[in-house]
Amino acid sequence: MSSIDNTDPLIKVKDLYKIFGNTPRKILPFVKKGKSKANILATTGHTVGLQQINLNVQRSEIFVIMGLSGSGKSTLIRHFNRLIEPTEGQIIVEGEDIMKFNAKGLQHFRRYKMSMVFQRFGLMPHRTVLQNVAYGLHIQGVAKTDRNKKAIDWLETVGLSGYENQYPSQLSGGQQQRIGLARALCTDAEILLMDEAFSALDPLIRSEMQNQLIDLQEKLQKTIIFITHDLDEALQLGDRIAILRDGKLVQQGRPVDILMSPANYYVEAFVKDVNRARAITVETVMKPPDCRVSVDTIGGAISQMRNAKAAHGYYINNGIYQGVLRRQHLESFDSSQYSNVIDGSILETVPSIQANVLLEAVISDTLKHELPLPVLDEDGKIQGQLSRVNLAEVLSNQSNSSSANANNILYSMSCF
Structure with a gap:
């Protein structure tokens, strides 16, 4: 077998269809011709579970599949370990089409390559917590001493150290789900x-x-496929999100792609009530800095801001942000002072923020300051700026907001 490029997707789903009924292969051509799920159910008694699903899952990412009840999300996840067999299509894991596995190959794949956490915990009530956690290793043939040691380590990791000899019924729902995760x-x-x-x-x-x-x-950097019907959960957990509707994939992308560029009215309805401040980072919405002042004199700074048509500039010394200069303030100096070196007395202190933080964390500082906040990288170099109006536009979901509307949004934000 050829070697696998680690930059390739770990999992590839290609043209996957699932039709439930007595003769799904006979119904498949009608699905491909575009007949609706409702029409096929009414005329043939077959249920269309999935229609032409194509997606890639990258290594070490949390890939969230979401949709309302009946969208096909649980049907899809059960194809990854062949708990459900497709009507047509491929699921390729590390270059191997798992549909071609025989019984022994599939058993090995399920035991060693892929594990599952269920909604209703799926614990065995007659086994202790330790025995439940160690069960997969027991199936693999790992010696009892070794599997128990490993199970104890994982119980400690999920915060259940000391519960080894309890039974699932003696634990709360959250604790039971921790057992399932361990x-x-x-x-x-x-x-x-x-x-x-x-x-x-x-x-x-x-x-x-x-x-x-x-x-x-x-x-751990596992590859996680996570099913949910809750968009807030999807946005919190997902590196990327796929949204299903009636067995069709309607959009996939990063959380910010889903929020900022919904593919259709269905996705737009999903995202309209989301608290964007808890899902979007500064980097996503920041603007380029109005002006970088890289000279050392007052006159030079005025000249740079005039050329940039900017009312303020971020003063940079040795590549590092030092503070903000207001053009109006500098122009109030007598021209005889234009050769003077910029010092701390004419710099305005405006707090900096980092690009990777959520908007929620910077709302307060953004509202406190008239000037846009400078966005810095880890080395203190300026990457962009975030202003009140910019923030209001993003959170109001209106990129062309009027000033009045932006002010209304800012007022409501100030009441947080």
Whole structure:
């Protein structure tokens, strides 16, 4: 077998169709000709589960598949480990089409390559917590001492150290889901399937589990396929998101792509009530700086700002941001002072922000300052700027907002 390029997608789904019924192959041509799901059900009694799904999942990413009930998301995830067989199409994992696996090959694939966390936990009530977590290793034939040691380590990782000898019924729902997560991780499978894994949990516990998954992913770098019907959850967890409707893939992309450029009215309806400040980073919406002042004299700074038609400039010394200069203030100096060197007495202090933080974290500072905030990289070099109006436009979902409308948004933001 040829070697696999690690830059290639780990999983490729190609032209995947799933039709439920007695003679799905006979119905497939009608689906390909564009007959609707409702029409096919009414005329043939067959249910169209998936229609021409094409997507790639990259290594070490959290790929979220979302949609409403009946959209096909749970059907799709069960194709990845062949719990459901497709009517037509390919699922290629590390260059191998898993549809070609025989029974033994499929068994090996499920035991070592891919594990799953279920919505309703899927725990065995007659086994202890430790036995549940170690079960996958037991199936793999790992010696009891070794599998128990590893299971104990994973229980500690998910915050359940000391519960080894309890039974699932003695634990809360959040704790039971942690057991399910530890069991899935214990096998060292590279791919983790999570089907509505947190949807049965109370909101607070659900949020804690989301945060724990993010923390674990930073350390483990698994490839995670996560199913949800909740857009807020998808935006929080997903490196990329695919949205299904009636078995069709209607849009896929980064969270910011989904929020800022919805593909159609269906996606637009999904995202309209989302708190964008909790999902979009500064880098996504920042503008280029109005003016970089790279000279050392007052006159030189005035000249640079005039050429840039800018009312202010970010003073840069040795490539590092030092503060803000206002053109009006500098022009108030007598021309005899234009040769004077810029010093701290004429610099205005405006707090800097970083590009990778969420907008939610910078709203307060943005509202406090009339001037746009400079966006810096880790070395203190300026990358862009974020202004009040820019922030208001993004959060109001109107890129062509009027000043009055932007002011209304700013007022409502100030009430946070």
